[in-house]
Amino acid sequence: MLRAMRMDDLDAVLRIQREAYGDDYQESAEVLARKLRLAPDACWFAERDGVGLGYVFAHPWTAGAPRLHAPLASLPPAADHGFLHDLAVSPRARGERLGGRLFAQVLDWSRAAEHRGLQLVALADAVGFWRRLGFVPCAQALPEGYGVGAVLMRLV
Known part of the structure; x- marks a missing residue:
């Protein structure tokens, strides 16, 4: 079942994050909670029989990528893009x-x-997945922290 994410889902989100990425890309509950607070209508959680199976965080943004591992202070007032964070x-x-x-x-x-x-931002091993969904790389530098081979992509 897919539903709107709630704050009480964050423990399960952190578990899924570790299962999916290992220890390399762990973001804190504080960073993720801030995204959920800023854009609750753009975050979803998937569960079956009360067990979390997946999630997505998105939020309004402008062109480019926000810093990784840093809580967003606010959303840009003139946000004209969606940003799929995780x-x-x-x-x-x-x-x-x-x-x-x-x-x-x-x-x-x-x-x-x-x-x-x-x-x-597609991590190196996910670029092919996002290409199949219609995303193409952008020629724009990323903030530090996304890792070698990470690419900013946009949907065409």
Whole structure:
């Protein structure tokens, strides 16, 4: 079941994040909670039988990427893009197309908000996944912390 994310989902989100990424890209509950507070209509959680299986955080943004591991102070007042900050699926749900369903939620949200575009940072091993969904690389430098091979991408 896909539903709007709640603050009490953050423990499960942190578990899924660790399962999906290992220890390399762990963001704190503080950073994720701030995104949820700023854009509650752009964050979803997937569960089955009360067990969290996946999540997605998105928020309004301008072109480019926000810093990783840093709480957003606020959203840009003239945000004209959607930014898909993080989408992760537990290995227990792989093969169930949950990532595609979570992405569809973000895409619907971004279109309903009439954003000019949707952007994300793809980690090196996820570039192919996002290309298959229509994203192309942008020639813009990323803030530190995203790791070697990470790429800013936009949906065409």
